[in-house]
Amino acid sequence: MFKKLLLVAIVLALAIPLAVPATAQDDKPTIGFLPGVLDPFYQVMEIGVNAAAADFGVEVFLPQYPSTWGPSAQTPILEAMVARGDLDYIILAPVDKEQMIAPLQAAVDAGIKIITVDTFLGDGDYINGPVTFPISYIGSDNVEGGRIAGYALAERLGGKGKVYVQNTNVGVSTTEQRGQGFIEAISEFPDMELIGMDYNLDDASTSAAQTSAVIQREPELAGIFGVNVFSALGAGNAVKNAGLGGAIEVIAFDATKEAIENLNLGVVSMVIAQKPYDMGYLAVEFAFADWRGVTSLPRRVTTGYAVITAENVNDPEVARFIYQVP
Amino acid sequence: MTVDSRAEALPRRAVSRRVARQKQAILLVSRVWSWIFLAIMVVFFSIEGTGFFTVRNSQNILVAIVPVLLMGLGQTFVIIAAGIDLSVGWVMGLSSVVSALVIRDLADGGMAVGLAILIGFVAGVGSAALAGLLNGVIIAKLKVPPFIVTLGVSFIARGAAFLLSGGNVVGGQPQALRDLGNEALLYLQRGDETRLYFLKKPDVTGAQLRMLDRILPWPVVIAFVLVLIAMFILHRTQFGRHTYAIGGNKEATKRAGVPVDRLTILLYVMSAVTAGFAGVLYTARFSGGSSIAGDALMMSSIAAVIIGGVSMFGGEGRVSGTVLGALVIAVLQTGLIMMAVEPFWQYVIVGIIIILAVLMDQARDLIIGRAEAE
Numbered sequence: 001m002f003k004k005l006l007l008v009a010i011v012l013a014l015a016i017p018l019a020v021p022a023t024a025q026d027d028k029p030t031i032g033f034l035p036g037v038l039d040p041f042y043q044v045m046e047i048g049v050n051a052a053a054a055d056f057g058v059e060v061f062l063p064q065y066p067s068t069w070g071p072s073a074q075t076p077i078l079e080a081m082v083a084r085g086d087l088d089y090i091i092l093a094p095v096d097k098e099q100m101i102a103p104l105q106a107a108v109d110a111g112i113k114i115i116t117v118d119t120f121l122g123d124g125d126y127i128n129g130p131v132t133f134p135i136s137y138i139g140s141d142n143v144e145g146g147r148i149a150g151y152a153l154a155e156r157l158g159g160k161g162k163v164y165v166q167n168t169n170v171g172v173s174t175t176e177q178r179g180q181g182f183i184e185a186i187s188e189f190p191d192m193e194l195i196g197m198d199y200n201l202d203d204a205s206t207s208a209a210q211t212s213a214v215i216q217r218e219p220e221l222a223g224i225f226g227v228n229v230f231s232a233l234g235a236g237n238a239v240k241n242a243g244l245g246g247a248i249e250v251i252a253f254d255a256t257k258e259a260i261e262n263l264n265l266g267v268v269s270m271v272i273a274q275k276p277y278d279m280g281y282l283a284v285e286f287a288f289a290d291w292r293g294v295t296s297l298p299r300r301v302t303t304g305y306a307v308i309t310a311e312n313v314n315d316p317e318v319a320r321f322i323y324q325v326p
Numbered sequence: 327m328t329v330d331s332r333a334e335a336l337p338r339r340a341v342s343r344r345v346a347r348q349k350q351a352i353l354l355v356s357r358v359w360s361w362i363f364l365a366i367m368v369v370f371f372s373i374e375g376t377g378f379f380t381v382r383n384s385q386n387i388l389v390a391i392v393p394v395l396l397m398g399l400g401q402t403f404v405i406i407a408a409g410i411d412l413s414v415g416w417v418m419g420l421s422s423v424v425s426a427l428v429i430r431d432l433a434d435g436g437m438a439v440g441l442a443i444l445i446g447f448v449a450g451v452g453s454a455a456l457a458g459l460l461n462g463v464i465i466a467k468l469k470v471p472p473f474i475v476t477l478g479v480s481f482i483a484r485g486a487a488f489l490l491s492g493g494n495v496v497g498g499q500p501q502a503l504r505d506l507g508n509e510a511l512l513y514l515q516r517g518d519e520t521r522l523y524f525l526k527k528p529d530v531t532g533a534q535l536r537m538l539d540r541i542l543p544w545p546v547v548i549a550f551v552l553v554l555i556a557m558f559i560l561h562r563t564q565f566g567r568h569t570y571a572i573g574g575n576k577e578a579t580k581r582a583g584v585p586v587d588r589l590t591i592l593l594y595v596m597s598a599v600t601a602g603f604a605g606v607l608y609t610a611r612f613s614g615g616s617s618i619a620g621d622a623l624m625m626s627s628i629a630a631v632i633i634g635g636v637s638m639f640g641g642e643g644r645v646s647g648t649v650l651g652a653l654v655i656a657v658l659q660t661g662l663i664m665m666a667v668e669p670f671w672q673y674v675i676v677g678i679i680i681i682l683a684v685l686m687d688q689a690r691d692l693i694i695g696r697a698e699a700e
Binding site: 038040195196198199200201202203204206212213216218233238241242247256265325 | 536618622656660
């Protein structure tokens with residue numbers, strides 16, 4: 001009798017863990033979301049993530065936002081997420097395309113599938129590139145974004161004039177790519193000339209000082225591309241205080257509320273908005289589809305841009321791209 | 327050899343007079359070399375750089391030095407007293423965020439804009455003073471090295487600024503604040519008839535607007551007033567004399583009955599307060615509070631203090647030196663851009679000047695020391 005009971009107990013003990021995945025298969029996936037840093041861009045992405053989670057009835061877990069941009073802040077949070085043991089997918093914006101490979105490989109080894117949003121691993125090509133384990137890379141094409149800024153500026157300037165770039169730091173892939181795309185676009189116009197690019201360390205005061213100096217050096221300067229919020233803010237401030245508001249076009253990247261305020265004040269003349277909401281929503285949708293056995297998901301999705309100007313900023317169709325956190 | 331043998335032949339009093347003269351000459355050179363360097367730079371950039379020697383550029387440079395100068399101003403006192411304050415950058419950010427939040431909320435709540443701005447400024451500078459108080463108390467009372475304490479407080483200030491702002495730029499500021507950050511005491515209208523306007527901005531538009539130079543923008547005026555106050559405190563008051571004394575020999579100062587602990591706390595509060603002013607002026611200039619406002623410029627502010635001849639070993643330095651140091655950095659930055667030089671050279675050159683400044687300092691000590699021993 002005792003032996004029989006023991007046998008039943010053993011069989012049950014073995015069967016329960018076997019049974020769990022079988023029932024989980026019918027269940028919904030558990031998804032983790034890890035942004036790059038606390039800022040409005042990722043906060044809007046989180047809204048997209050939550051919207052998709054509600055639509056698909058899945059649970060999304062966001063432990064915390066990294067306090068600073070860098071692998072040393074993001075990795076511990078990632079490791080804590082892996083250590084939970086209940087996540088099927090992690091949606092994240094890797095803060096470094098090389099340094100985040102190893103920590104994410106460890107997550108993959110623990111049975112978690114990865115989707116990268118906004119930023120990428122390796123060279124972003126998950127089919128032929130050095131890193132192929134993520135399901136997909138959903139994000140803007142920053143070279144394309146720079147090109148859109150370049151074409152938009154060229155159009156406003158009638159395809160001629162001297163232009164200048166305010167960049168943040170050397171070695172940051174996204175802003176470098178925006179600068180590169182901008183330069184590519186400008187070089188297609190024979191009457192346009194790039195007179196330089198300065199680095200402001202993501203500081204508006206420095207950007208303003210540098211731009212003031214360039215305005216003095218180049219009286220014929222017609223347009224400036226600020227690759228992110230602080231770059232454009234400083235450049236726009238310098239232009240406005242030189243009495244050149246309207247005469248020098250300033251194009252800003254990223255549609256934070258601050259950027260839109262500056263658009264309304266005439267400090268910048270155009271804002272290029274990314275679509276973080278789309279990135280977040282699509283990433284959850286992709287995870288869900290993968291869970292349901294969809295195997296033809298694209299490995300790269302570019303989410304595109306919206307161009308916001310003083311003329312269209314009040315149009316709800318455009319205004320919804322402003323990075324607005326309620 | 328001949329000099330030495332002649333010196334031996336001279337009477338004792340003549341030798342000491344010669345030494346005193348020598349000492350004075352060396353002191354003079356060590357004090358003015360950076361002014362001479364600045365003058366050479368200005369002349370060089372005026373010849374080589376397009377648009378450098380203009381009224382407008384002089385004002386651009388003055389505006390550019392404000393955050394570096396203000397963060398360096400209190401720091402000058404701290405370093406003279408043989409301390410260091412590494413928290414000024416993030417304290418500036420904290421002050422920027424706090425002032426922006428207070429001004430926005432009060433103005434939105436219907437308070438008169440002027441009063442809201444005033445209260446916001448007090449709150450911003452007050453939050454900075456609180457961080458300075460924390461620095462000072464731990465350094466003075468718990469005897470923790472300032473390097474460690476201010477590093478720790480820097481992180482706390484950073485965290486507080488991010489928590490308060492939620493990582494966002496705090497926008498939604500009233501127009502009056504933007505005017506305070508960007509308008510000026512005087513306006514110079516160039517063109518057919520050059521005219522100077524006091525306080526009132528002439529009503530011009532379009533191309534005329536480009537011929538309008540803002541002379542002494544408000545942030546520059548405020549920074550200038552703070553510099554004068556700092557000069558008075560350091561060079562004319564007992565507090566100033568005690569600051570030098572603490573840097574020269576802390577123990578002896580304490581034995582002489584000077585309340586060193588209390589003074590130390592005050593010094594760090596002062597350092598935080600000037601950084602706090604940098605923060606509120608950032609908020610005014612860019613009409614938004616940013617937690618990272620001071621991060622990029624913190625090291626430049628310490629560089630300015632060192633280039634200005636303040637000894638890192640304490641006991642020596644002047645406020646005018648820090649003004650000069652900030653000017654050297656801003657002139658260099660502006661000048662190199664006007665010459666269209668690759669921007670990264672700026673760092674290399676600033677680095678060389680810092681080391682030169684310290685070498686100059688040491689050489690002086692060495693020569694004076696030897697002269698005294700003679």
